[in-house]
Amino acid sequence: MTSVTSTAAPAPLPYTSERHLLAWQWLVEEAHLFDRQRYTDWLGLLCEDIHYQMPVRVTTAKNAGFDRLAGMSHFDEDLYSLRKRVARFETEHAWTEDPPSRLRHYVSNVRTFATDDPAELRVESYVLVFRSRGDVRESALLSAGRVDVLREAGDGGLRLADRMIEVDESVLRMQNLGIFL
């Protein structure tokens, strides 16, 4: 198992290229939906065959050759399970988000790569999630890298086909993953 960010890749598209700018804009708009908890709208940005994954990171010796747990993730989702998660938030009884969290997704370090498939882009980004619940409770942070595959849809827009989230903590300091990133 290799680290997501160390995957050998060609140079990213120039930061001025139109395809890079479109991908970057897509990620910022997605973060906007997350922070407003407009999850049903977010589902509309996903491909039917979406694979949304966040492996468990572990602390291992330098020569171990892996830093993810085999066969265990925090998220390992298809469209069905993502829809269920969103449907749950849309009920009036998802207590964990009532009152709702105040969320801020900071997206940065966006790098866009062309792939063998002209309709797909590989997009790397960093995300830092700030989450505040209640009035006096300590806030929580979650830092991660992401590697996405964005696919051009018929309408000319981009859809998320694959997301691999590389979380930076082995023991999460957030009470649950009642959020997306």
Add this chain to the structure above:
Amino acid sequence: MVNLAELTRDIRSGMVPAYVYNDADLFTLERDHLFARSWVFLAHESEIPSPGDYVVRRIVDDSFIVVRDEQGVVRVLFNMCLHRGMQLCRAELGNSSHFRCPYHGWSYKNDGRLIGLPFHGDAYGGDRGLVKKEQRLLPAPAVDSYRGLVFASLDPDVVPLRDYLGDFTFYLDFYLNQSPDGIELRGPQRWRIKSNWKIGAENFCGDSYHTPQTHTSVVEVGLFAEPKANKRKEGALYFAGRGGGTTYKLPPGTFEEKLRYVGYPDEMITRMRQNWTPEQQRVVAEDGFMVSAATAFPNLSFVHNWPQINADGLIRPFISLRQWQPVSESETEVLSWYAVDANAPDYYKEESYKAYLMCFGSSGMFEQDDVENWVSITSTAKGAMARRLLLNSRMGLGLDDDVISQKPPSFSGPGRAYVGYGEHNQRSWLSLWSQHLGYSGDPAEHSPVPAGDAAGEGDR
């Protein structure tokens, strides 16, 4: 300071002082008495299948390397170098034939023996100053296992693990013994919550009452049908030995039909038929109960649910083990594993894993709502008013301590069982807890739990 006599009296009467969920003095007592004398779960053998495989786990503040040595023996070694006290292994898991201390370079074989130290002759005059072969990492005072679950105790005189667990093993086997090869674990997911560790342990051992309310949303979206209020209250609550749990009532049918309803494929059902005792089979087939959540005292819990995992309505059960690892009186580290019958077909293992991820663990839809509640209880229990409040945990008892709860029409398992809602199990768990705080002699000899709550009471 805690008044243990008063605390114990209150708890036996089913009135729980609210401060117990966030109190520094009690946490010290828990650490020095309860966790220093109990059997505490560390790892499952399937996590370290090959020689040299290790995981690093804790009992409160003490870090242990749980390692399979070159002879295949599982060792539990205190993770501290014998020389100047460096933390020897700083990874969470891995494979190694030996551990070398980064400070001065003492190195130990994976069975704990010191095999090398730099400049043995120059620094110590060889064996004249330090006899190398007599040195080994400090082992845990007691190590024992049950069906691959490795436990350790800081008390060298602790009773054997089987005697400690007692008749609770009858129920553990529904999770751990579905086939001759037992279970295999994946994980754990680890995360920290601002909750007292007791709340999760108590919840899993008997709180079926919270399910229709806390988990409404999961039922509403059609993920899991069973928690509906009318279904949940038909389940039995059992307590036996050092553990208790909740069950769901299954629809009428044979042993095979009931397990198919829960989502097990026929080949797994055939092995359960061969592997479970006649009494265990009767709990399912005739009494009609299927185990769900459970807790082995003090802090190892189990869960078994059967959600719908795809749009075609496929139902698959999953098993999770979880540990409520105390960090402080107001913080707990949750370690949550996915567990599955080692002989299950590959397609089943993947589908059941999917079921686990949707329901429990760091992102699980059940777990999310549970933790929100527990964090809230913990912060509310901190203040002066919580010291004046006795929480009502008397469900199932009348005002005269008479038992209102009904026994199941038939129940083939050991210990005590009631149908419907009740807090008998939480009272039993808390009574065990209070007995372990002021330890003197064998906790089993202490006076029993409230009327109607004694494990062992009731029809066999």
